[in-house]
Amino acid sequence: MGLVAPQELVVEHVLPPVRALIARRLADRDLTQQQIADRLGVTQAAVSQYLSGDPPGGEIAGHPETTAAVESIAAELAAGDEYAALADLLELIETLEDRGPLCTLHEAESPELEGMSCDLCVRGPDERVAAERETLATVRKAARILAQTGGMAEFVPAVGTNVGSALPGATDPIDVAAIPGRIYAIQGRVEVPANPEFGASRHVARAILAARDVDPAIGGALNLATRDGLFAAARERGIEPxxxxxxxxxxxxxxxxxxxxxxxxxxxxxHPGGFALEPITYVLGSDAVSAARLAADLVVATE
Structure with missing residues (x-):
């Protein structure tokens, strides 16, 4: 067997077309070539080549997972969220490696692997680490949904909102990831101050855990200010608050x-509130993204 590591194929076959595609998406957002270079960690000359040449082709560039990831990464880099962009890039690479097109390329470089159901790229994962990484990614995606939903700022409580997602088998608030410092409304927009961490929200975590005691399928929640039309929108969707x-x-x-x-x-x-306690509505879901999508749907329906 030739000693060709899968990582070599990533450097040769994945990163160049993905960078070129992201550069084009950033150019569409009116970033200068130097701004694009700064975000991609390459030279301005490299960006010029990305933009002046033909669009990347081939199985990697045309793969649906690549297309979706490029759109997300470009939006995150344009917004200055390099952490989320890197996380999405790593997730794309893992997807392409896990019996995806990189397997085909690896077999072409090392024919001895063909037909062996090779699992070099997915062998022996640390399930706990993988679950934690997926849970954190879910909260990041949920926070982006809230930030990108029109009118959501009107539903952020005075105390701030948060969105959380629980690890499988969660029994304690430390098993729930959320946004440190909470999410606030600033000048009519939703501001997400930090990347998610475990144990960052006691209230949202305890709401999830309370619901899980009755329905183990619940794994995510967020809190909203109670506003006119919210419950009517829920009832229109068959949900009795x-x-x-x-x-x-x-x-x-x-x-x-x-x-x-x-x-x-x-x-x-x-709950309707109480002494020095603001009325709060909790939206629940199977995970943070599920809860955020429902919350976004309800908020948009109240407009």
């Missing part, structure tokens, strides 16, 4: 009791 008491000091324990009494978990629950 559930109220729970907020008078008790531990009102999220009251949420669990209300869900136990009901015997099921609706995707929208709320």
């Amino acid at each position: 559930l109220a729970f008491d907020a008078d008790h000091e531990d009102h999220l324990a009251d949420l669990r009791d209300a869900l136990v009494d009901r015997g099921s978990v609706p995707r929208v629950v709320y």
